[in-house]
Amino acid sequence: MTITFPTRSAARSAPRSAPAAAPTLRKPLWLDYQYDIPGLVRVGSQIPLPELEYFRIPARPEPNGIEVRVGEVGGPMRAHSQVTSADGVTVYEEHLGRHGSSFRVEMGSPLHVTVGPLLAKSPHVAYTNIIEALLRFYAVTKGKILLHSACLDIGGVGVMLSARTDTGKTGTILRLLREQRATFLSDDMTIVDTDGLARTFPKPLTISQHTLRAIEADDLTAKEWRKLRLQSRLHSKEGRGIGLWLAKSNLPIMAMNAVTQRIVPPPKYTAGRLVPCLTMDSVRVRELFIIERSAHCLEPIELDDAVSELLENTDDAYGFPPFATFAPTIVMDGMGWAELRAREEQILREALASGIRVRRLGSDCFDWADRIPQLLLEGGHQQVAHERAADTVPLVS
Structure with a gap:
């Protein structure tokens, strides 16, 4: 079967009387960000996953083992976070409900992950707190x-x-x-x-803060050094310890983490x-x-x-x-x-x-x-x- 995609010019010249076609044109047959981890899994995502950038490949209409999409997850605000699981579907809802760091995982093939809009704006948190945990146990199914x-x-x-x-x-x-x-x-x-x-x-x-001793002065620009002094403190052992301490309280800690890391991104550099x-x-x-x-x-x-x-x-x-x-x-x-x-x-x-x-x-x-x-x-x-x-x-x- 051959699938033909209309060009941008064709879409612009389409009659105004046919607005219903727009949702179909916007729905991709494959996900824009795709990553192939050899011998493990292909990951397709609607949001970039910088931690997997080394494995980035051109988007192709091929099956993925894990797919990440953005959507509305959760309901109204609640007094406590909760996890519900039934029929192979797990939903995590934080205090802020659909406005917080809620997500849904459908344990099928492929494995579907839906993250709320807040997590979509902080892909580092989405990857570290959700996707990498799934990769860890996906590896086990592959004997790794x-x-x-x-x-x-x-x-x-x-x-x-x-x-x-x-x-x-x-x-x-x-x-x-x-x-x-x-x-x-x-x-x-x-x-x-x-x-x-x-x-x-x-x-x-x-x-992190103690890693600075292994970096030489000319490894980074003056601007990067200025940013790094703040970033390394926030994302140091002390900063992580404060986060873990707050996590023991009844607070929407993942939403707080997502907002914090959007304001002050973690200091990450390739080797x-x-x-x-x-x-x-x-x-x-x-x-x-x-x-x-x-x-x-x-x-x-x-x-x-x-x-x-x-x-x-x-x-x-x-x-x-x-x-x-x-x-x-x-x-x-x-x-x-x-x-x-x-x-x-x-x-x-x-x-x-x-x-x-x-x-x-x-x-x-x-x-x-x-x-x-x-x-x-x-x-x-x-x-x-x-x-x-x-x-x-x-x-x-």
Whole structure:
């Protein structure tokens, strides 16, 4: 079947007596913003999703796994937020009802997400609080995990870093990229297969207050530096802590977050904007460091403890509402919340058991970028740079 779209000139020359055709012409057969995450999912959206810009593709009339649209969700204002779920449809309504950060998820194929107008104006909040949570468990249905971690290729060695939010992971990544000429895969989330293969997920980096020490003066313009001093404070560990504290009160916290981030956007930059680097498609992970602010230490972590701690770090990244109330309603590929969580744990266990050494690296002076290269040398990885795995594909960032 051939579908013909009228041109703009044809639409202008159409008789005035046929206004009913306008809604049909405005309704797209596909969504304007489309993103193809290889091996995972195609996402189509009516709003831009800057965190997925690396995966942006031209809009095409092809099936998507997840579709995001803007529409009216929720009813009148209410005294408390609520989540309702029935027949595969979950609706989250905040205090402001249809005027707040309400959304609806239809757990089908494709998976349909409808966000209210306020969320549509703050796509960062829509992505972080809703869409990424769905991507996390969509990955599980594909036999992968979306792990809260950073990943680099350092001299041919696949290295992952995991930490609690705002520990210092981003600053460490920037230093390793600059000083070790590492190749970039991810800073915040990494797609990992059961065989230990990490795939790139290069979201823009969020520059918090303590990350500023890893940025050199000429990396940004004077105007960017002025903005960054305010942005980094608001979006720092302290700012996030205030948000989490407010979330415990009976307040429309996601709507407040959407308005705040529209006024003061989070300080986000691609890795290549801050330091010259390449972005690699995939790498076999050999070393995983759980970094933490503590007394100086280096210690191995057993498999069970590593699985538990890595999942805790991942959950920590989803601590902001409404994940705790919304996520348990997720059903994908016939698996409910408990089954998806159990499968996620099993995938991670298999990945770590494939040959990834996990160690804890404590520091009280942010010196992880100094110690990790030396630990790789001591671990017998000197020659790996000359024996790059065949499954690594470098791409220019």
